[in-house]
Amino acid sequence: MDDLRYPIGKFQFQGPATEEQRYEWMADIAEAPSHLRDAVNGLSAEQLDMPYRPGGWTVRQLVHHLPDSHLNAYTRFRLALTEDEPTIKPYQEARWAELEDARTAPVILSLQLLDALHRRWILLLQSLTDADWKRTLRHPKLGVLGLEEMLAVYSWHSRHHLAHIIALRRRMNWSPPAEETCVLSRRRE
16 A cells, blocks of 8 residues: 655765756746645645545645745745855644644635745745855754755655545545646656
8 A cells, every 4th residue: 555645755966966857857846836826726725625535634724725835945046145054943743733723714816826936935945056056054963054945845745735635635636736737746656
């Protein structure tokens, strides 16, 4: 049986990255908002409030989690580009997912936020030089992380949660999302 927690597998980084890999990861981030929109398109409130797996977050919480997480990532990139190996502050993502807005807000709010955020993030990412990609930050638990690895993480993260929604739709025999979204969730890993 497939592991419902990791439908595309656990994150693995085989760095350093090639320029081609960076472009692929940037494309994943650029495409994530539209693929997420497609993945939840047509879902009812009841479907949005269904956990993607037993004991897991609801689809609604997943949708709200993505901009929460990616806002933190975007900020971390900016810190790493403007400070020497800044120590970042982790956040309690499980607790954030339990806040009222994450449990009840219309998903359109986070879809719009993710779209705007990723447009801005891509502008930043496309401007980075080879030297910029070598910049690092320090995570209190994970240690020193480079921007290439961070890019790979958030490419995977986008596809990981998208795959949760697609897998749920398939298991529940809900109408499938667009084929391009399905392809994205099966890529790599």
